[in-house]
Amino acid sequence: MTVPHPLPTWIKYAATAAAVQLVVACGGGGGAGSPEVLGTTIRPVESVAAPAGLAAGSACDLKYTITQHPVLTGADPLLASQWHLHNQGQSGGKSGEDIRVAGAWPLAKGEGVIVGVIDDSVELVHPDLAPNVVPGSVSFRPGNEGGWPVPCRAAEDDHGTAVAGILLARDDNGRGGSGVAPRASLIGYDALSTSLDLHLYEALTRDNQRVAVYQNSWGSPDTGAVSDAGDLFSQAISRGINEGRGGLGSIFVFSGGNGGQGDNSNLDGFANKRGVIAVCAVDDHGRRAEFSEPGANLLVCAPGVGSNKGVSTTALLGDYRSDFAGASAATPMVSGVVALMLSARPSTLEALTWRDVQLILAGTARRNDPLDPLWTRAAGGSGWVHPFYGYGVVDAEAAVKAARTWTSVGGSAQQKRCDSGVKIAGQAIPDQPSGAALSVNLKLDCPGISRIEFVEIEVTTEHSYHGDLRIDLTSPAGFSSRLVDARRCYTAGSDSCGRYNGWRFGTQRHLNESAQGVWRLDVTDLKAGDQGALTQWRVIVHGR
C-alpha cells in the first residue's frame, strides 16, 4: 500500500540542481502539477531515474518520485525552541547551558564540509535536509542496495532523520529549526539497518577523501558487559585516520552510551578507540544526563535531554519532533561543531587533522556543572577533566575561533607511539573484605613523547566475575584514570560482564602529560566471593 506523503505542494518544485536530484515526494505522478506559489522562477520538472530499489514493485510502503521545490528563505519557526543551541530556559533548564553556537555562526556554518551520517534510514528528502544533501548516499538494505537510504515504511523509526536534523538541518529556510552546522553537506548510510560487519566497515571507510566527519549515534548494547568492536572495525578506524582526507584523517564521532552510571563507555569497543571522539550527554541545566555513562575515554559532552522536553529536530514524512533525547542527540551536536571548525579554518593555513580536532575540542570545552566534586585539574595543564563529562560541554564558538588560528600538530604520520610491550603480572587480586588493591608498575622509556594525546591500556585478568573489578591507571605525573568500576551486568540469559581478555581501555585524561616514567595499575576486587588474578597488562601511549 502506498502511504500518502503529507509534504505540502510547494515541496514538489526545486530551484537548485542538488534538490532536483534529491527531492522526492510520495504517491507517484512525478510531481508535474502546477506550483501554487513561491519562487519567482520555477524550473520545469526534470526527469531523473527513480532511486534504485525503490521503484514500483519493491517491498516498501513509501514510494518516491522525483520532483522539484523552491528554496525558501525566512526565519526558522522552531529555532526559538531549540534550547540546545541557545538556552534561555525555554525547556525548563538553565539559561546559557547550551553549545554556544550563536557566536560561531558568523564565522562558519559548515560550508564545504561533508558529513556522513551512519545510522538507520535518513529521510534525505525532508525539506529541512534536502537542500544540504550531496551525491554519495548509499543504502545497504536488502532490496535497496546502492539506492538511497531513505525510509521504506511510514512506521519506521526516525532515528537517523532526527540525528541528521540536529547536525545540519537547513537554516533560514522558513521551515523547522536549524542544525548545528546548517550549511554542511549530508551523505547518509543506513548501515545500522542491517548491522552487518561488512556494511559498517564500508560505511566507515566509504568516500573517505570527500567525507570529513562520520557521525555515529550507535554502539554496543548498554549492558555493562565488555563489548569488543572487532578487528574489522579497528581496521576501518585506522584506515580513516591514516588515509582519510588525503592523510589529514577522517573524524569519527561516536556516542558514549546510554547505560548510565552502572555502565562505562570504556567497555564499548566502538567508543574507546584511538581516533574516535566519544561524546557524553548533559541535561539543560548542564548536569549529567541520567543515562550518560562515565568513561576515561570521553572527550566532550553536549546536551542530550531537557527538563520538560527533548531536542527539537526533523522527523519522518517532512515532520518535526521535540522529544528526541539520549546520547544520540548529543553526538550529532559535536559532529556539527566539528563541521563548523573544519569550515572555519582559513584556506591559507594547512587544514586541521583528526588530532587537531580532538585537541581543540578538549581545550575549548566548557566546564559545566562546575561545583561537582568529581572535576579534577588535569595534570597536563589541559584544564579540568571529569569522569562523566570528559573536558566538559562542547563550546562551538570557542572551538571555531581556536580552529581559525590553531597550529596543526600533524596527522597520524606525525604522531609518536610508545609501547611498553606485554608485562606479565600473574598476581592474585585480593578479594574482599581486605579492600586492598593489587598494584603493579611498569616504566615507560618514551623520551620522544612529552605531550600525551591518547593512552591505550591492555588488560588481561582471570576472574570468576570480572564485574567485581575496579581498575585505575596512574600516570608518572600522579594523575589517575578510572578505567572501569565494579558493576552488575544485564546481559540477556546471564549476568556475565564478559572478560578482560586483552581488553584495550582508552583514556583521554592524560592530555599533554609526559609519557616518560612509571605507570601504575591498581586492580581492586570490590565484592566478596568471586576471585581471580591479573595476568598481564600493557600501556601504549600516543602523542608528540
Place this chain on the structure above:
Amino acid sequence: MAVEPKDLTVLHQRRRAIRLLSLSGLGLVAALAPLHHARSQPVSTLASLGWYDGDRWRPLALVADKVADFSPSRISQTSVIETGQPDVLRSAVLRDESGRLRALPGGLIVRFRQGTTAQQAREQLAALGLKVSRQIGEDQWLIESPIGLESLRRANELHASGRFANVQPNWWVERRLR
C-alpha cells in the same frame, strides 16, 4: 592463547511458521525467531564454537531457541515470517562473550597479507575454489558462502590454513542506536 576449533557440524534448521520477536532499537534485517525444531549439535562440538577476530579466538555459544531470518523481505521488524519460507535464508543464532547475539547471513571477509596484489589474490582465491563477490578494500575481499553455520566453519578452516592474514564471517551483530 588461541583455542583451535574442533570440527563443526552444520546445524540444519527445519522449522515452519514462526512469529518474529520484536527487537527494540534497530530495524533488523536479521529478524530473530524462536527455533522450534532444530536438530541440535552434540554438546562437545558446541563447546568449541568460536571465530577468529584477527589474531584473537572469540568463543561463541549457540542460542538454541532462536533463528535469524535473512530473507530480503525482512525490512520491517513488525513483519511476520510466512509459512514455508526457504530454510536457506535462515541462520543459527549465537551469543558472544559480551552477551550479544550474532548470526551468519553468508559471506566471508578475507584479508590478504600486505603486499599481495589484486591479481595474486584472485588467483589464490580461485585456486581454492572460492568465489569472489567483490573487493572491499585494498587487501580485503568478500567471498561467497552460505547462510548459517557453514560460513563459520569455512571461515575458521580458511583462517587456520595460514594462507591469509585473516578470514572472518560477515557477521550480523546486535547493536544499538543510542
